[in-house]
Amino acid sequence: MFVVSCAFALLAGLFHVLIFIMESFRWTDPKTMKAFSIASEHEAEATKEMAYNQGFYNLFLGIMALGGAVSALAGQHTVGVTLMAAGTASMTLASLVLFTGSPDKRGAAMKQFAFPALTLLFLLLSVVL
Numbered sequence: 001m002f003v004v005s006c007a008f009a010l011l012a013g014l015f016h017v018l019i020f021i022m023e024s025f026r027w028t029d030p031k032t033m034k035a036f037s038i039a040s041e042h043e044a045e046a047t048k049e050m051a052y053n054q055g056f057y058n059l060f061l062g063i064m065a066l067g068g069a070v071s072a073l074a075g076q077h078t079v080g081v082t083l084m085a086a087g088t089a090s091m092t093l094a095s096l097v098l099f100t101g102s103p104d105k106r107g108a109a110m111k112q113f114a115f116p117a118l119t120l121l122f123l124l125l126s127v128v129l
Contacts (some may be wrong), residue, residue: 001129002072005122009084012091012115016062019112023055056058057067061087061094065116085123088116 024030028044036051064087074078079112092113099109 001122001124005084005119005126006069006073006080006121008115008122009065009088012044012088013062013064013066014067014120015112016058016065016091017085020055020059020062023058024052025055036108051128062093063087065091065119085121088119088123091116092120 022029022032022035027048028041032038033041033044040045064083066081068080068085068087069079072084074080095116097110097114098112100108102109
């Protein structure tokens with residue numbers, strides 16, 4: 001179960017690195033605009049600075065999850081579990097905020113929720129079982 005939790009933490013981290021790239025460097029790209037339901041280039045330009053900043057939040061969460069999984073798999077159990085739990089719990093809670101606060105973005109919220117929530121579930125199961 002523990003290795004499975006690490007695998008999901010790696011996936012969650014990589015997904016958040018992808019979000020970082022989209023928000024911080026590709027915000028006005030048509031594919032990114034479609035993914036984030038941005039209606040116009042004007043709206044993308046108006047929110048570009050906010051997205052750039054938000055992208056770095058996602059990067060830092062991704063680094064926590066990735067670093068935690070790598071540390072845990074390398075034998076640094078306490079550090080690894082702490083980083084994985086902190087990173088993926090923050091991701092999970094942020095996705096719930098998106099889900100409840102933006103009904104039109106519930107699909108994106110569920111995508112952001114899946115890997116970190118599964119990380120926490122399997123991490124918990126690895127402790128309990």
